[in-house]
Amino acid sequence: MNLWFSCFLFIIVTPAHIVRLYDRFEALDKEKTGHLRPQDFGAINRLAMNPIGDRIIGAFFSPGQETVDFHSFVRILAHFRPADEKRPKDPSMPEPVNSRTSKLKFAFQLYDQDKDGKISRAELLQVLRSMLEMQVTEEQLESIADRTIQEADLDKDDAISFEEFRKSLEKVNIDHKMSIRFLR
Numbered sequence: 001m002n003l004w005f006s007c008f009l010f011i012i013v014t015p016a017h018i019v020r021l022y023d024r025f026e027a028l029d030k031e032k033t034g035h036l037r038p039q040d041f042g043a044i045n046r047l048a049m050n051p052i053g054d055r056i057i058g059a060f061f062s063p064g065q066e067t068v069d070f071h072s073f074v075r076i077l078a079h080f081r082p083a084d085e086k087r088p089k090d091p092s093m094p095e096p097v098n099s100r101t102s103k104l105k106f107a108f109q110l111y112d113q114d115k116d117g118k119i120s121r122a123e124l125l126q127v128l129r130s131m132l133e134m135q136v137t138e139e140q141l142e143s144i145a146d147r148t149i150q151e152a153d154l155d156k157d158d159a160i161s162f163e164e165f166r167k168s169l170e171k172v173n174i175d176h177k178m179s180i181r182f183l184r
């Protein structure tokens with residue numbers, strides 16, 4: 001299993017637990033305003049304990065936005081719905097939010113914090129550091145980051161574009177990894 005994949009796996013498996021948020025939106029919304037603030041998400045143990053929980057929570061909020069309403073909340077959760085393979089593809093329709101591409105984009109933006117469309121070595125290091133803290137030395141972290149980038153970086157600009165990210169995960173069954181039993 002390549003390193004990139006193991007990093008990725010960690011990230012995409014964890015948000016599956018977000019399903020619990022769905023049922024708990026109202027419970028979380030203690031002041032009954034119809035909106036959640038980032039700190040409301042902290043009541044979810046699984047997220048609070050997740051080393052990159054803050055990033056996952058951050059994905060619920062558009063830039064500059066401090067609250068999330070139920071509609072946006074559900075839209076983010078929809079990324080984790082299994083793709084419906086049997087439904088015929090209609091090229092005139094926008095890509096569904098639970099398609100493989102949308103799922104990969106969601107995972108990609110958890111790394112790409114400055115939103116320049118590339119995962120830099122520093123951004124990858126930040127994620128690795130949060131995930132592996134205490135278990136490895138800084139030197140080991142850096143060598144993991146270097147190898148991960150080397151493996152995926154096809155145009156050799158020392159950063160991972162979305163296309164490179166997608167390519168490096170071509171053989172991975174994202175749907176299986178990043179799906180939840182949703183809305184049942």
Ligand SMILES: [Ca+2]
Nearest residue numbers: 112114116118
């Ligand atoms: Ca970036």
Ligand SMILES: [Ca+2]
Nearest residue numbers: 153155157159
């Ligand atoms: Ca590159």
